[in-house]
Amino acid sequence: MSDAKLTKFRLFTLTLFVLTGVVAACSGASIPVTFEDRVIDSARIEQGQQLYAQYCAACHGVNGEGQFPNTPLEPDPTGRYGAPPHNESGHTWHHDDALLFRYVREGGMGDPSAFYPMPAFGEQLSDEQIVSILAYIKSLWTNDQRVYQQQRTEAANEG
Numbered sequence: 001m002s003d004a005k006l007t008k009f010r011l012f013t014l015t016l017f018v019l020t021g022v023v024a025a026c027s028g029a030s031i032p033v034t035f036e037d038r039v040i041d042s043a044r045i046e047q048g049q050q051l052y053a054q055y056c057a058a059c060h061g062v063n064g065e066g067q068f069p070n071t072p073l074e075p076d077p078t079g080r081y082g083a084p085p086h087n088e089s090g091h092t093w094h095h096d097d098a099l100l101f102r103y104v105r106e107g108g109m110g111d112p113s114a115f116y117p118m119p120a121f122g123e124q125l126s127d128e129q130i131v132s133i134l135a136y137i138k139s140l141w142t143n144d145q146r147v148y149q150q151q152r153t154e155a156a157n158e159g
């Protein structure tokens with residue numbers, strides 16, 4: 001490619017990139033983070049982020065990328081799964097609120113030969129602290145994932 005063509009090409013991709021961002025920002029304002037039937041405000045989410053950094057990040061990754069970020073959903077050479085990602089690449093958003101809450105309070109439910117252990121935090125964290133942490137995790141998801149997870153929660157509460 002000639003220099004002129006290359007510059008044009010770069011300008012074109014740059015414009016495309018900026019336009020995509022603008023469209024994404026305008027379409028669908030971000031839906032609020034909720035827990036059960038409460039909307040959780042940004043101060044609580046920030047508090048949750050700090051607690052997450054302190055109690056969860058060592059295993060689940062600072063940004064929720066999981067214990068083995070390159071192969072987050074595959075077993076390691078010992079045959080066990082590590083702490084799964086909590087961000088939009090994981091599957092945490094498939095679980096309803098009550099289940100997520102129970103997971104953190106009571107600890108992992110995985111078979112220890114197939115999973116690294118997930119500790120119980122019921123002794124160290126108050127219920128409200130757990131809600132803040134879960135709210136932070138939810139802030140890592142896409143809008144669609146938050147909508148889906150809210151529907152799961154509503155369905156679980158009806159059933």
Ligand code: HEC
Pocket residue numbers: 052055056057058059060081082083084085086090091092093095100103104107108109110111115116117118119121133134
């Ligand atoms: C010592 C490592 C470790 C720490 C610390 C830890 N986890 Fe986990 N966590 C795991 C592992 C391993 C699993 C998967 C095994 C299982 O499900 O039993 C898991 C699973 C989970 C799950 C269910 C799977 C999913 O994606 O929905 C949730 C929710 C969760 N952890 C939240 C937390 C939160 C919140 C904290 C901090 C308060 C935390 N974990 C701290 C190791 C850890």
